[in-house]
Amino acid sequence: MNPNDFEARMREGEFFHSLRLLRGAWCVLRVDGRGFSRFTESRYEKPFDVTLHQQMVRTASALVEELRGVYAYTESDEISVLFRPDWSLFDREVEKLVSISAGLASATFTHVAGVPAVFDSRVWMGVGESAVVDYFRWRQADATRCALNGWCYWTLRKEGQSVAQATRALHGKSVGFKNELLFQRGINFNELPLWQRRGTGLSWERYEKEGVDPRNGQKVSAWRQRLRVDESLPMKEEYDAYVLERMRAPAT
Numbered sequence: 433m434n435p436n437d438f439e440a441r442m443r444e445g446e447f448f449h450s451l452r453l454l455r456g457a458w459c460v461l462r463v464d465g466r467g468f469s470r471f472t473e474s475r476y477e478k479p480f481d482v483t484l485h486q487q488m489v490r491t492a493s494a495l496v497e498e499l500r501g502v503y504a505y506t507e508s509d510e511i512s513v514l515f516r517p518d519w520s521l522f523d524r525e526v527e528k529l530v531s532i533s534a535g536l537a538s539a540t541f542t543h544v545a546g547v548p549a550v551f552d553s554r555v556w557m558g559v560g561e562s563a564v565v566d567y568f569r570w571r572q573a574d575a576t577r578c579a580l581n582g583w584c585y586w587t588l589r590k591e592g593q594s595v596a597q598a599t600r601a602l603h604g605k606s607v608g609f610k611n612e613l614l615f616q617r618g619i620n621f622n623e624l625p626l627w628q629r630r631g632t633g634l635s636w637e638r639y640e641k642e643g644v645d646p647r648n649g650q651k652v653s654a655w656r657q658r659l660r661v662d663e664s665l666p667m668k669e670e671y672d673a674y675v676l677e678r679m680r681a682p683a684t
């Protein structure tokens with residue numbers, strides 16, 4: 433058999449390799465910790481742990497920096513990284529982007545936490561700015577809902593209720609009921625740290641770096657970029673505007 437035919441036939445088995453992100457679409461890669469309900473059980477404070485939060489922020493920083501994202505958002509065990517419509521890393525190959533983002537998140541988190549942890553990854557695509565704004569609103573609403581549920585669940589568990597009892601006590605209950613449940617136990621949900629209730633954003637900021645020209649000893653300055661971690665995100669319409677501002681910032 434012609435070796436070229438053989439090569440081509442074998443390559444056909446790499447069926448998904450030609451799959452690319454839609455050209456001109458905004459893209460988000462979202463990584464999520466695998467089995468983190470179990471993984472966090474004996475290692476971290478419940479319902480929220482500052483150390484886990486910092487480890488997730490470090491992981492998010494590595495993703496935005498290495499993959500050249502525009503904005504990242506993290507809550508719980510997940511990280512969403514936004515990419516521009518003209519982003520062309522790996523020629524937008526889906527398999528590469530999904531596997532590398534999951535690998536990078538797993539490696540970084542494992543390195544920072546000192547215990548092996550695994551992340552999965554998926555792609556979201558949206559056409560137009562409003563789709564992206566909706567995406568980030570959606571994840572932020574998830575953060576708020578999970579924070580309220582988590583606080584209620586662990587408050588009941590720490591009072592001695594079993595998994596089944598705590599789950600049953602909260603099943604189908606309204607936001608008002610859950611806020612009241614916490615309030616009666618001296619916890620005001622609206623005063624809990626913002627990063628727990630709204631998630632955390634990472635975006636690029638420009639700053640002026642002062643230096644000295646070694647040739648003539650004169651002071652010079654240059655514009656650089658660095659990541660800024662925002663632990664007090666706005667919400668609702670203000671968050672829409674916040675996301676739009678980052679999407680419209682000049683490309684780096």
Ligand SMILES: Nc1nc2c(ncn2[C@@H]2O[C@H](COP(=O)(O)OP(=O)(O)O)[C@@H](O)[C@H]2O)c(=O)[nH]1
Nearest residue numbers: 465466467468469472476477478479480481508
């Ligand atoms: N103890 C602790 N657990 C957390 C924290 N943040 C997230 N988690 C856990 O991570 C889980 C993330 O949810 P999900 O991805 O649906 O669960 P998974 O499929 O088990 O990874 C939550 O249900 C929590 O159990 C934290 O700050 N402290």
Ligand SMILES: [Mg+2]
Nearest residue numbers: 464465468509
């Ligand atoms: Mg998970």
